Structure formats: structure tokens, C-alpha cells
Amino acid sequence: MKRQHINEIFIIRAIACLSVVFLHSVNFGIEGYREVISSFEIFAYSALAMIFYFGTPTFVFISELLLAHSYKDRIPDNFIIKRVKLILVPYIIMGFLYSFMDIYNGGIELSLNTFLIESSKNVFLGDFHGYFVLIIFQFYFLHLFIRKIINKFSSKKVLLISLLINVAYLSFFKFVQPIDTPFFQYVWTRLYWIPFPGWIFYFFLGYYCGVDYFRVKHFVRKYKKAILIMPFVTLLAVFFFTYLDFFPRSSKRPDMIFYTCSVIFALFYITSLLSKVPNLLMIISKYSYGIYLTHMFFLYWLKPIYSLPIYIYIPILFILTTVLSIATVKLLNKFKVGQYIVGKIGVSSNNVRDKKIQKVS
Structure with missing residues (x-):
């Protein structure tokens, strides 16, 4: 069965990828310049970073949207095997490589x-x-499990229940204190990120948007004013809770669900107006997985340049990291084994009009 690609996703994927790289560039810039910049500058750049925390949740949403849209009738027999080879294997290899960096940077x-x-x-x-x-990968298996039964339930009820589960799960790790042992401290610090309940609403939202994508397109155009305003409203809420120290700076917090979803729908509306995918964003989209995996290598090694002000250093760091990541992925993909190390280079599309959804084998 040939896989269909939704054209707007090329742009949204690219923006999500760039947001992750820029977020990490800002955070590395803050840490590198922390001793030489003012408290106000740290505050300002931390606020700037908060804008871009929507990147990783957007990837979760996109992955399920494409899956639900592309395989409405049946899942190919090689579905899991293909993703293990081209997604999980590069993840494992990069996990091994990053462990050397963890050891080195941790002394x-x-x-x-x-x-x-x-x-x-x-x-x-x-x-x-x-x-x-x-x-x-948890959601790949969840999709296989629920795809035959989910249509028996109301989409509104499923979305509401999944939202409540998502909010309750993330809130639990905020408001309930862990037992004072290394294991529970580790779970509360970062391991709670991994189980799927922390992302379940993005999954079901992606599923319903993928199954009935053109209805979503109609929705964002009909309510375009509200769609374009909501990212600013929800971002203000994110800032409010952050600077009251109510939530830490992270994408794994309840209010970030509403901000991320508002950004996603705003991007859907904006991209639907474009007649052609900008070439630069198409390149980023094609290399997005490889960029995601490799960019931290370059952020670790591109040290602060104190002769440059931080507002110059951060854009340079962001651009260099993105370019070097693309070059690395392109170089390694010249060899067959390269796609199993840094991921496969993706497909492209020439325009983003509603009626021209390409079929790519």
C-alpha cells in the first residue's frame, strides 16, 4: 500500500525540528554565558526559549497524524520492522554514541x-x-491495538478523556513528592517523560486529525481568528505559571498541552495558505530526523565565543548546528549503512495545495 503524505506536514515538521534546535541553542547559550551576562538577560533568554518548547510534542502529534491518514484501511505487514530498522536502530546507535559524551561532560x-x-x-x-x-514506538503499538475499536467511541469523549488523563498524569509528578530514594528521584526528574500517558492527548488528537484531515482544514479556516490568537493567549499562561515557579521550564507540563495544540492549529492555517513549500523548509523536513538525532553533538562542541555578544552567538550556534547536522546526515547517507546511524533522508513535495496529496511509494 502506498503511503500518502499531507503536504502541510512538510512545513510543520521543519518548524518543529528547527524549534528543537533553536531551543537547545538558546539553553546552551545561557549556560555558556551565565557568568558574563546579567540576571535580566538570563531571564529574557529563558523566556525566549519557552516559546519553542512545542517542538517535541508536535513530533508526537505529527507521527500519529501521518499514521492515521496514510493507513486508514490496513497496516502493512512490514510496518513495525521498517520502523525498527530506520527509526529505532539509529536511536540505539546514537544512544551509544551520546553515552561517551555524557561520560566526558560528566567528568x-x-x-x-x-x-x-x-x-x-x-x-x-x-x-x-x-x-x-x-x-x-509506544504509540505505534497503541495504534495497532486501538485502530479497530476506536471508531466505536465518540471522538469528543475520547479527546476529553485523553486530555484529562494527560493533565492528571503530568500534574501528579508536579504536586506529589517522590520518596526520598535515588530511584524515585530519577523517576520524578526525568523518567516520567517516557510512558505514553504523558503524551496521550497528542496521540488521539493526531489520530482524529489524520483520519479526517480535510475537516480539520475546514475547521482552522472557519475559525481562523481564534486559531491565530490562541497561541499568544496560551503562551501568556505558560509564562505566568513559569515565572510564578508553578511549573519548571519543560514541555512536559499540563499548560504546555494547550499551548502546543494552539501552535499546531495556527501552523496548519498558515501553511494552508502557501502555494509552495519554501525550499529551505523542505530541506529541513527531509533531514529532520537526522537533525534531531545529531544536533546535540555540535552544540556540545561549539563552545562560547566571549568576544561575541550572546545575541550574536545564539543565532550563529543555531545556524552552524543545523548546517553541520544536515551535512553529516547527507554524507553518511551516501553509504547504505548511514541510514541506520543517523536516519534516512526523507521524501519531498513540490507544493502544498489541498487537492495535491502525493502518493510516495
């Missing part, structure tokens, strides 16, 4: 024991920025 002595510990944390617990892969 830990390199040994077989420390390597096994750090690499196991990365691969099995998602203890590096690639944790997103463990989340979407």
Missing part, C-alpha cells in the same frame, strides 16, 4: 562499566534528547 572515568551504565540509560530509559523515539 566520569571512561570504563566498560561506566559505558554500559550510561548507554543503557540512554537506550532503555531515554536518558538523552532522543527519548522521543521511545514515546512514538
Whole structure:
């Protein structure tokens, strides 16, 4: 069965990818310049970073939207195997490689024991920025399980219940204190990110948008004014709760669900107005998975340049990191084994009009 691609997704995927890289560039800039910039500048750049936390949740949404839209009738026999080879294997390999960086940056002595510990944390617990892969694989299996029964239920009820579950799950780790042991401290610090209830609303929203995509297109055009206003309203709420120290700076918090979804629908409306995908965004979309996996390597090694002000350094860091990631993915994909290390280069499309949804084998 040939897979259909929704054209607007090329742009939204590219924007989500760039938001992740820019977010990490800002955070690295803040840490690198923390001793030489004012408290107000730290505050300002931290606020700037908050705008871009929608990136990873958007990837979760996109992955299910494409799956629900492309395979409405049946799932190909090689569905899981193909994704294991082209998504999970690169994740595992990069998890091993990032463990060396974790050891080096943590000042830990390199040994077989420390390597096994750090690499196991990365691969099995998602203890590096690639944790997103463990989340979407849970949703691949969840999709296989629910696709035959979900249509028996009201979409509004499913979305409402999944939203309540999502909010309750994330709130639990905010308002309930962990038992004072290393294990529970680790769960509350980052392991709670991995189980699917922390992302379940994005999954079901992506599912329904994928199944009835053109109805979604009609919806965002009909309510375009509200759609365009909501990202600003929800972002103000995010800022409010952040600077009251109500929630930490993270994408894994209840209010970020509403902000991320408002950004997604605003992007759907804006991209639906374009007659052609900008070439730069098409390139980013094609290389998005590889960029996602590799960009942290370059952020770790591109050290602060104190002769440059931070507002110059951060854009340079962002551009260099993106370009070097693309170059690395392109170079390695010249060899067949490369796609199993940094991911496969994706497909492209020449326009984004509603009626021209390409079929790519």
C-alpha cells in the first residue's frame, strides 16, 4: 500500500525540528554565558526559549497524524520492522554514541562499566534528547491495538478523556513528592517523560486529525481568528505559571498541552495558505530526523565565543548546528549503512495545495 503524505506536514515538521534546535541553542547559550551576562538577560533568554518548547510534542502529534491518514484501511505487514530498522536502530546507535559524551561532560572515568551504565540509560530509559523515539514506538503499538475499536467511541469523549488523563498524569509528578530514594528521584526528574500517558492527548488528537484531515482544514479556516490568537493567549499562561515557579521550564507540563495544540492549529492555517513549500523548509523536513538525532553533538562542541555578544552567538550556534547536522546526515547517507546511524533522508513535495496529496511509494 502506498503511503500518502499531507503536504502541510512538510512545513510543520521543519518548524518543529528547527524549534528543537533553536531551543537547545538558546539553553546552551545561557549556560555558556551565565557568568558574563546579567540576571535580566538570563531571564529574557529563558523566556525566549519557552516559546519553542512545542517542538517535541508536535513530533508526537505529527507521527500519529501521518499514521492515521496514510493507513486508514490496513497496516502493512512490514510496518513495525521498517520502523525498527530506520527509526529505532539509529536511536540505539546514537544512544551509544551520546553515552561517551555524557561520560566526558560528566567528568566520569571512561570504563566498560561506566559505558554500559550510561548507554543503557540512554537506550532503555531515554536518558538523552532522543527519548522521543521511545514515546512514538509506544504509540505505534497503541495504534495497532486501538485502530479497530476506536471508531466505536465518540471522538469528543475520547479527546476529553485523553486530555484529562494527560493533565492528571503530568500534574501528579508536579504536586506529589517522590520518596526520598535515588530511584524515585530519577523517576520524578526525568523518567516520567517516557510512558505514553504523558503524551496521550497528542496521540488521539493526531489520530482524529489524520483520519479526517480535510475537516480539520475546514475547521482552522472557519475559525481562523481564534486559531491565530490562541497561541499568544496560551503562551501568556505558560509564562505566568513559569515565572510564578508553578511549573519548571519543560514541555512536559499540563499548560504546555494547550499551548502546543494552539501552535499546531495556527501552523496548519498558515501553511494552508502557501502555494509552495519554501525550499529551505523542505530541506529541513527531509533531514529532520537526522537533525534531531545529531544536533546535540555540535552544540556540545561549539563552545562560547566571549568576544561575541550572546545575541550574536545564539543565532550563529543555531545556524552552524543545523548546517553541520544536515551535512553529516547527507554524507553518511551516501553509504547504505548511514541510514541506520543517523536516519534516512526523507521524501519531498513540490507544493502544498489541498487537492495535491502525493502518493510516495
